[in-house]
Amino acid sequence: MSTSAIDLSLPYKKRVDDALHNQQLKVALDRATGRMAGQRVAAMGAVDAPRLRAQVRQMKEHVLRTWPELLEQLETQVTANGGHVHWAKEAADLQRIVVEIARKANVQKVVKAKSMATEEVHLNQALQRAGLKVVETDLGEYIIQLAGEPPSHIVAPVIHRRVEDIAAIFQRELDMPPTLDPQVICGVARGVLRKEFLSAEMGISGCNFAIAETGTCCIVTNEGNGRMTSTLPRVYVVVMGLEKLVPTVEDAFLQYQALCRSSTGQQCSVYLSMTSGPRKPGDVDGPEEFHLVLLDNGRLDMLAKGYGEALCCIRCGACLNVCPVYREIGGHAYGSTYSGPIGAVISPNIHLEVTDVDKLPYASSLCGACRDACPVQIDLPRMLLELRRDVVEAEGATLFDRAAMQGFSKMMQSRSSYESAGKLGSLASNVLARLSGGNLTFLPGPLSPWTASRDLPPLARHSFREQWQQRRAARKQIV
Amino acid sequence: MADKRTYSSPPRRVALFVTCMVDMIYPEVGVATVELLERHGVEVVFPLEQTCCGQPAFNAGFWDEARPLARRFVDIFEPLLRTKQIDAVVAPSGSCTAMTSHFYRQLLAEEPGYPERAALLAAATFELTEFLVDVLGVEGVDAQFTGRLTYHGCCHLLRELGIDRQPRALLQQVDGAEWVALNGAEECCGFGGLFAVKNSGISTAMGNRKVQNLVRSDADVVALCDVSCMTHINGLLSRQGERCRAVHIAQVLANQVDVRPRTLPEPPAQPLEKPRRWQDTT
Numbered sequence: 001m002s003t004s005a006i007d008l009s010l011p012y013k014k015r016v017d018d019a020l021h022n023q024q025l026k027v028a029l030d031r032a033t034g035r036m037a038g039q040r041v042a043a044m045g046a047v048d049a050p051r052l053r054a055q056v057r058q059m060k061e062h063v064l065r066t067w068p069e070l071l072e073q074l075e076t077q078v079t080a081n082g083g084h085v086h087w088a089k090e091a092a093d094l095q096r097i098v099v100e101i102a103r104k105a106n107v108q109k110v111v112k113a114k115s116m117a118t119e120e121v122h123l124n125q126a127l128q129r130a131g132l133k134v135v136e137t138d139l140g141e142y143i144i145q146l147a148g149e150p151p152s153h154i155v156a157p158v159i160h161r162r163v164e165d166i167a168a169i170f171q172r173e174l175d176m177p178p179t180l181d182p183q184v185i186c187g188v189a190r191g192v193l194r195k196e197f198l199s200a201e202m203g204i205s206g207c208n209f210a211i212a213e214t215g216t217c218c219i220v221t222n223e224g225n226g227r228m229t230s231t232l233p234r235v236y237v238v239v240m241g242l243e244k245l246v247p248t249v250e251d252a253f254l255q256y257q258a259l260c261r262s263s264t265g266q267q268c269s270v271y272l273s274m275t276s277g278p279r280k281p282g283d284v285d286g287p288e289e290f291h292l293v294l295l296d297n298g299r300l301d302m303l304a305k306g307y308g309e310a311l312c313c314i315r316c317g318a319c320l321n322v323c324p325v326y327r328e329i330g331g332h333a334y335g336s337t338y339s340g341p342i343g344a345v346i347s348p349n350i351h352l353e354v355t356d357v358d359k360l361p362y363a364s365s366l367c368g369a370c371r372d373a374c375p376v377q378i379d380l381p382r383m384l385l386e387l388r389r390d391v392v393e394a395e396g397a398t399l400f401d402r403a404a405m406q407g408f409s410k411m412m413q414s415r416s417s418y419e420s421a422g423k424l425g426s427l428a429s430n431v432l433a434r435l436s437g438g439n440l441t442f443l444p445g446p447l448s449p450w451t452a453s454r455d456l457p458p459l460a461r462h463s464f465r466e467q468w469q470q471r472r473a474a475r476k477q478i479v
Numbered sequence: 480m481a482d483k484r485t486y487s488s489p490p491r492r493v494a495l496f497v498t499c500m501v502d503m504i505y506p507e508v509g510v511a512t513v514e515l516l517e518r519h520g521v522e523v524v525f526p527l528e529q530t531c532c533g534q535p536a537f538n539a540g541f542w543d544e545a546r547p548l549a550r551r552f553v554d555i556f557e558p559l560l561r562t563k564q565i566d567a568v569v570a571p572s573g574s575c576t577a578m579t580s581h582f583y584r585q586l587l588a589e590e591p592g593y594p595e596r597a598a599l600l601a602a603a604t605f606e607l608t609e610f611l612v613d614v615l616g617v618e619g620v621d622a623q624f625t626g627r628l629t630y631h632g633c634c635h636l637l638r639e640l641g642i643d644r645q646p647r648a649l650l651q652q653v654d655g656a657e658w659v660a661l662n663g664a665e666e667c668c669g670f671g672g673l674f675a676v677k678n679s680g681i682s683t684a685m686g687n688r689k690v691q692n693l694v695r696s697d698a699d700v701v702a703l704c705d706v707s708c709m710t711h712i713n714g715l716l717s718r719q720g721e722r723c724r725a726v727h728i729a730q731v732l733a734n735q736v737d738v739r740p741r742t743l744p745e746p747p748a749q750p751l752e753k754p755r756r757w758q759d760t761t
Contacts, residue, residue: 020680324667328684363678365671365685366538368638382585388540397540405536409544412499413551418530422503439717449679454686454714457504464502464509468525 005149005160006332012356016363019329028162029330036156037321039265040373047261056258057377059251060312063243064303070212070245071294077215081277083290090351091121094295098123098204098237099130101291105235107132107201111193113219113229114138115206116315117239117295119151120337120352123204135196137225139189146173152331152339154317155263160330193225203229203287207240208259208315210292211252215276217292218252220259222270230275236287238275242299243311255314258375263316298350307383310345312376319370319380325363334360341370341380348387358396361387400446422463429458484602489615490566492522494559496604498575498706499531505706511733512571512607518733519615524565528555534578537586538672549586550593552579557596560603567614568604571729573636573704576606581639606636607729608704612645620652622732626699628656631689631712631725632665633705646704646728653731661701662692670711686715693723700736702728 006018019025044052063070075085088094102110110132118124124134124145136145140158144151147169151157158166163180170176176188208220217238219226230236246252260266279286302311320326320340331339336347336354344360354360361384370380391397397405411417433440439455442448450456462470493516497509513523533548559565570576580601587593611617630650636642643665651658669675669685676682689712693701703709703725712725730736 016678016680020684324669324685324688325678325681328681361540362674363681365634365667365669365674365682367634367667367671369634369667372638385538385540385582385585388538389542390540392540392542401539402541405539405541405544409533409536409541409548412531412533412548415528415530418499425503441718447676449676450714452679453683453718454675454711455717456710456714459503460506462506464497464506465525465527467506467510469527 005147005152006330008150008332008335009355010335012333012335012359012363015333015335016329019333024162024165025160025330026328028160028165029327031162032156032159033321033327036263036265036317037373040262040318040321041265043261043265043267044375046267047257052254052258052261053375053377056254056314056375057312059246059254060314060376063245063247064308064311066247067242067245067303070247071242073212074210074215074245074292077212078217078277078290078292079215081215081290082280083215083277083292086291086293088121088293088295088297091297094121094239094293094297095123095126097293098239099126099132101235101237101289102127102130102132102202105201105289107235109133109196109200110135110202110204111196111200111229111233112136112138112141113203113205113221113226114141114157115204115239116151116154116337117206117241118204120241120297120350121295123239135193135200137193137197137223137229138221139186139223139225142189142193143169146170150332150337153320154315154338154340154342156317160332197225197228197232200233202235202237203231203233204237204239205229207238207244207292209244209246209252209255210238210240211246211249213248216249216252216274217276218256219273220256220269220271221273222264222266224271227271227273230273231285231287234287235289235291236275236278237291237293239293239295241295241297243313244315259314259316262314262318262373262375297352302346302349305349306386307345307349309378310342310349310380310383312378313342313346314376316375318373318375319378322369322373323364324367324369325365329363334363336360341384342378345380345383345387348390358391361391404446419463419465422459426459426461426463430461433458482598482602483605483613484567486566486614490521492524492565493567493569493610494556494565495523495525496529496532496556496568496570496575496579497525498570498572500706500710501571504710505727507735508571508706508727508729511727511729511735512569514733515607515611515729516569518621519611519617521615524559526555526559532575532578533586534575534582535672537578537582542586545586546590549579549583549597550590553583553587553593553596553600556604557600560600561596566603567610568600569607569610570604571607571704571727572706573606573633573640573642574707576604576609577635577639580604606640606642606704608646608649609640609642612648617649618652620649620732622652622734623654624656624700624731624734624736626657627659627697628653628731629659629661629693629696629698629701630664630728631661631668631701631703631708633703633708634667636704637665642704646702649728649732650702659696659698661696661698663688664692668708668712670708672707675711682711683715686711690715690719690721694721698723700731701725702731704728 153159278290326340338346443451533545536545583597668689669682709725
C-alpha cells in the first residue's frame, strides 16, 4: 500500500509529524540517502577532492563577481547562434513567456526533462491551464507526475517512494501487471514515453549550466530523456536560474565533474547534452526553434541580502543526502521546491510561497555535515544562523521565546543572579527528580517536549564553582 | 587549527572555562578536567565571574541577547591573557570552544574593539583534548577502564574545530579498555540545543539512530567531549532502559568511570560509592 504524500500547504509542525510517522517514507529515505551519500564519498575520494572543491568554488565566486557581464555574453552568444533569449523577473513572467512561445508555435503537447526552476514557478500548471498536455520524461519526475506529487529531492525527485510504492502507482495508472522488477517497471515507462517524445511539438528542460563564451546550454542526465527532449520536438525551451552560469567550456567540465561525483557518485553521467542553438542547415536533428528563458525570481536580491554564497550551489543534492534532518523527514516536510539544508537557505530568500518558511532555518541541528559534503564548500550552517537572526529581527519569534531569551541573557550577565538561579534550580530539580526516581522524567510547559522522549538529570547539589571555592579554602587552611 | 597560537615553552598556567552546563549539572567533569590538567603540570585558575558564553541565544537567532554575554566573556578572559596571567584558556567542550573561538567573530563583528580582542582570545582557547595532545604533547595517560569503550564525535568538535584524532588517541591509551567500533560515530546525536525542544520529534528520531548504533556496538560506555550531547544521548538511553552510558572523556581519563564486567555476578546490595571529589594530596 502506498500512502499519500505530505501536503505541502499544511503547517510546518504537521508536515514534520506526518513525515515522522510515515514508515514507508523512512524505509525509502534510509535506502536511498545512505546509498547516495556512500557513492559520493567514494567518487570524491577517487579524485583530489579538496582541490576540485576549491576550484569549483573559485569559479562560482568569479561568476558572481562578473554576473551581469557573463549574462550579457551568454545572451549575445545564444542570439548569434540563432536562439532567442528571454528574461523572466518573476514566476508569472516565466509562465507568460513560455505559454506565449507555445501558442506562437502552435504547440499541443510538451515533453519535459527535469527542471527545478520550472517546479519553482509551477510552469506545468500554467501550461495545462493554457490547454497544453505536459509530460514529464525523467523517470522519477514521470512517476510523481502520475502520482500527483511534487519532487522531494533536487536530483532524485521520487526518493520518498520505495520500489513497492512505484509499482503500485504504475499498476493503478498504467495497468502494469504486478511486478517489483525495476527493469520491467522502467520498460513500461519507456514504452509510454517513447510515443510522447515522437508526438510532442515542444521540449522543455532545465539547465545544469550554460556556457557564456559559447552560448551553450548543458543538461546532465542518465536516461537519455534530456537528449530526446532537446532534439526531437520542433521547439526547444531551456529554463535556467540566473546563477547556473559558467564562463568557459573548461569551467563547464569542472562543474560537471563536481556535479556528477557529488550527486550520484558517478565519474560522469551517461548523457551530457549540449545545445548551442537551433538546427542549422545540414544538421540531421535538433529543434527548429531554440529559446533560453532566464529566471530571476529573487536571485539578484539574494546577493544583495548577503546570501550570495548560496548562489554558488550547483544543485547536486549532496547536502540533502548527508543531512540527518532530511534523512528523517524527507523533502516534502520542508514545504518548498527546495528542501534540505540548501532548501532551508534558498526558500526564504527567493520568491516562493512556502507555509511557515520562517521555521525552515530552524530545521537543523547545525551539525555541519552539509558544509563538509558540499562540492562548492557553501557554509550552510553560517547562513542558517544568519537567517535565524533575520527571523528574530523581523519580530518572527513568539513573545514567549523573546521574553525567555531576554530573561536568560539578563540572568547570565551577572554572577550573582547566575549563582542564585543555579541554587534554586538545583533545589527544585532535585525535589522533582527524587519524586521520579533519580532523573527528571516530566517537565512542565515549554520543556515538556524534552521529557516526552528523554530523561534529564537534575542540577548538581554542589556546583563546580562551589566545590572549587571549598577546595581553595581547604588548601589555605593547610598552608 | 591554523590560527591557533603556538607555544615555544609549555604553557604553565591556564584559565578553566568550565561551561555553564558542567558547572551546574556535571561538576564532576570539571573536577576531572582540573585533575587532568594538574596531572600534566599545568596550574589551573578559575575566573569565578564566568557564566554562559551565549550560545543558546546565538543559535536561536537572538544575537542582541547573545552579544552582551559574548562581550562579558571576552572581558573576563582576554585581560588575563593579555597581561600574561594565563597562557591559555581550556574548556571541556567542543561546542562552547567553537562558540567563543569561531562564532564570536561573527557575533562581535560590529562591536568596537572586540573583534581584535576576541581573535586574541580565540587563538589561545583550546578544547581539552586538543590542549592535552596538541599543546602539551601528552602521550601516556594513567587511566584504567574495564569494559567495552567507544567514542562519539560531537558535531562542533568534529566539524567546526576539526578535532577527532586527539580524543581518539587519548582513549586508545586507556588501560584495560576493550575498544569497539561505533557505526555512524560522526553523525549528529540530534541535540542541537533548542532544536531538541523546538523540533523534538526530529531530534528524537536522530537520537534513536544513535541509540540503535550504540546498542549494536555493544559498548558499555561511549566517551565524548561535550556534556550537551552526553545529556541527550543519556536521556534517550535512560528512558529506553539501555545499559550503555555516555560519559565525558575527562571522566574516563581521570578514572572516574568504573564499569563492572558483565560476566561478574551482581554484587550484594551495597551503597554505591560516592562520586569522586577532589584528590587533594598536595
